[in-house]
Amino acid sequence: MKLLLFSRRTAKEILRDPLNLAxxxxxxxxxxxxxxxxxxxxxxxxxxxxxxxxGITVFGLAFLTLFAATLVAKDRESAFLQRLYATPLGAxxxxxxxxxxxxxxxxxxxxxxYLTAVFLGLKVTISILPAVxxxxxxxxxxxxLGLLCGSVLGVKQTGGICGALLTNLTAxxxxxxxxxxxxxxxxxxxxxxxxxxxxxxMERAVLSGNYAGISPHIYWxxxxxxxxxxxxxxxxxxxxxxx
Amino acid sequence: MGDSIxxxxxxxxxxVGLTKRYKDLTAVDHLExxxxxxxxxxxxxxNGAGKTTAIxxxxxxxxxxxxxxxxxxxxxxxxxAAVKELIGISPQETAVxxxxxxxxxxxxxxxxxxxxxxxxxRKTAEATEQFGLGEILGKRAGKLSGGxxxxxxxxxxxxxxxxxxxxxxxxxxxxxxxxxxLWEVIRALKGRITIILxxxxxxxxxxxxxxxGIMKDGKLLxxxxxxxxxxxxxxxxxxxAFVALVTKADGTPGAFPExxxxx
Numbered sequence: 484m485k486l487l488l489f490s491r492r493t494a495k496e497i498l499r500d501p502l503n504l505a506x507x508x509x510x511x512x513x514x515x516x517x518x519x520x521x522x523x524x525x526x527x528x529x530x531x532x533x534x535x536x537x538g539i540t541v542f543g544l545a546f547l548t549l550f551a552a553t554l555v556a557k558d559r560e561s562a563f564l565q566r567l568y569a570t571p572l573g574a575x576x577x578x579x580x581x582x583x584x585x586x587x588x589x590x591x592x593x594x595x596x597y598l599t600a601v602f603l604g605l606k607v608t609i610s611i612l613p614a615v616x617x618x619x620x621x622x623x624x625x626x627x628l629g630l631l632c633g634s635v636l637g638v639k640q641t642g643g644i645c646g647a648l649l650t651n652l653t654a655x656x657x658x659x660x661x662x663x664x665x666x667x668x669x670x671x672x673x674x675x676x677x678x679x680x681x682x683x684x685m686e687r688a689v690l691s692g693n694y695a696g697i698s699p700h701i702y703w704x705x706x707x708x709x710x711x712x713x714x715x716x717x718x719x720x721x722x723x724x725x726x
Numbered sequence: 727m728g729d730s731i732x733x734x735x736x737x738x739x740x741x742v743g744l745t746k747r748y749k750d751l752t753a754v755d756h757l758e759x760x761x762x763x764x765x766x767x768x769x770x771x772x773n774g775a776g777k778t779t780a781i782x783x784x785x786x787x788x789x790x791x792x793x794x795x796x797x798x799x800x801x802x803x804x805x806x807a808a809v810k811e812l813i814g815i816s817p818q819e820t821a822v823x824x825x826x827x828x829x830x831x832x833x834x835x836x837x838x839x840x841x842x843x844x845x846x847x848r849k850t851a852e853a854t855e856q857f858g859l860g861e862i863l864g865k866r867a868g869k870l871s872g873g874x875x876x877x878x879x880x881x882x883x884x885x886x887x888x889x890x891x892x893x894x895x896x897x898x899x900x901x902x903x904x905x906x907x908l909w910e911v912i913r914a915l916k917g918r919i920t921i922i923l924x925x926x927x928x929x930x931x932x933x934x935x936x937x938x939g940i941m942k943d944g945k946l947l948x949x950x951x952x953x954x955x956x957x958x959x960x961x962x963x964x965x966x967a968f969v970a971l972v973t974k975a976d977g978t979p980g981a982f983p984e985x986x987x988x989x
């Protein structure tokens with residue numbers, strides 16, 4: 484009951500901020516529309532809807548990190564968390580109360596992107612459904628990263644690190660906009676050591692119906708997701724104790 | 727035996743050598759204090775005196791480095807869950823959920839304290855009336871003025887039916903009218919609940935408190951009613967008494983702090 488109430492509060496705080504809706508939903512959709520328009524006017528296959536959409540859904544999830552981090556940092560700075568720490572709420576209520584409401588947001592965001600892509604020419608197949616579900620482990624990574632950053636950074640810092648830096652990292656190192664092999668070398672190696680490109684490849688494999696193709700990418704995503712969540716819990720508990 | 731139980735229940739707070747150290751800094755130094763039930767006790771001191779740290783330890787937000795404190799006989803070190811059921815806190819910052827309405831903020835706090843739906847509605851209606859929040863009940867908390875946010879903050883702290891209310895600098899940064907209005911709110915609570923108030927406004931402590939404790943450099947220098955402290959310092963104005971007591975502690979080592987438990 485307490486967890487449910489706190490989760491509902493998290494959802495309201497995020498959904499009632501128009502900037503969150505603009506960035507979380509509006510920006511990925513604008514990119515999808517814009518890049519599809521470019522594709523329609525160039526003779527080569529730059530942004531084919533079947534490979535672009537999975538990339539955009541993963542890129543959109545990077546904004547969840549910003550939402551989670553900003554909310555936790557704001558709650559810390561305004562002492563709202565301090566007030567709640569002096570109530571019967573437990574550590575699990577806090578962590579799950581921030582995390583759980585963001586999961587349906589992630590799935591909803593992915594679903595809207597895929598539905599928009601259908602209008603832009605994406606072939607309707609049953610694989611869209613598992614592709615949306617495959618965003619679940621990816622969202623754990625991004626939300627975990629948000630909780631982690633919100634536990635240690637201030638509101639202004641979360642804007643810079645989770646907003647500008649992370650969205651750029653997700654964009655450049657995920658292979659959404661260009662094939663990483665085109666750059667190659669250290670850039671490609673670094674990109675493959677991070678989860679972004681694996682998340683996109685996993686999504687692309689599932690959407691194309693190549694379910695066997697999720698391996699080994701899913702292990703990278705799950706590994707980074709588990710690490711981000713574990714570190715987030717650790718740092719959240721540390722700042723909770725440090726109050 | 728009977729006397730001992732009576733004495734224990736009459737005490738809202740008893741601290742025993744309560745100490746908080748941060749590396750080289752001792753923020754609170756062996757605090758010995760007893761606050762009676764229903765008392766409004768103010769902790770007064772200049773910045774860095776240790777008031778907020780003392781409150782943080784008493785409200786289980788900071789772990790003591792040494793010593794313990796008992797709230798209605800419950801240890802802040804060993805019985806944190808039980809202590810949290812007894813307290814409400816209004817932190818120095820406004821500490822409200824900005825995108826929730828005033829009503830939703832109040833209901834959230836009720837829910838966190840495990841109240842049923844019916845009780846949540848009843849308590850929200852009571853708090854709304856008590857704090858005059860009716861006109862702004864549907865407004866988002868983040869859009870309110872500082873004075874209204876503080877008023878809401880205290881209402882949120884009280885709605886969980888605490889036995890002890892901690893008010894950390896409740897009027898900090900407010901204009902004269904907002905401060906005066908908040909004083910009325912605090913006065914209305916006086917005697918009905920134990921209140922620990924920290925402030926560095928002399929007139930606030932003098933006007934609101936049953937007793938006042940003066941802290942400096944983590945130590946409790948002295949306690950008493952405003953009249954007793956003025957008498958002790960040989961001054962006619964409370965502000966002068968405060969300055970005299972604090973500087974006396976600097977100038978004549980050994981005169982303060984008092985030894986033993988301060989009642």
